[in-house]
Amino acid sequence: MEYGTKHRILFLYQYLFQHTDAEHPLSTAELMKILKEQYAIKVSRNTISNDLAILHDCGLHIEHYEST
Numbered sequence: 001m002e003y004g005t006k007h008r009i010l011f012l013y014q015y016l017f018q019h020t021d022a023e024h025p026l027s028t029a030e031l032m033k034i035l036k037e038q039y040a041i042k043v044s045r046n047t048i049s050n051d052l053a054i055l056h057d058c059g060l061h062i063e064h065y066e067s068t
Contacts, residue, residue, distance in 0.1 A: 003039060003040075007039075007041075008035065008039070008041050008051065009051050009054060009055065011035065011038075011039050011041070012031065012035065012048075013055055013060065015034060015038075022063060025063075025065065028048045028049070032045070032048060
């Protein structure tokens, strides 16, 4: 089954909600790998960043850290 943008954002949120917290973060690369392996969805770093911004704009608190 092919998934669209709405599915991808929901899958991303669901995974973050179930598997991460402040002590167990995931990198963008890890999120990209998870979406590809578990949902057959290939995304770019920019897509992950945009999806996280959408979730934030919807009022969901998702912490993120910029790598140096």
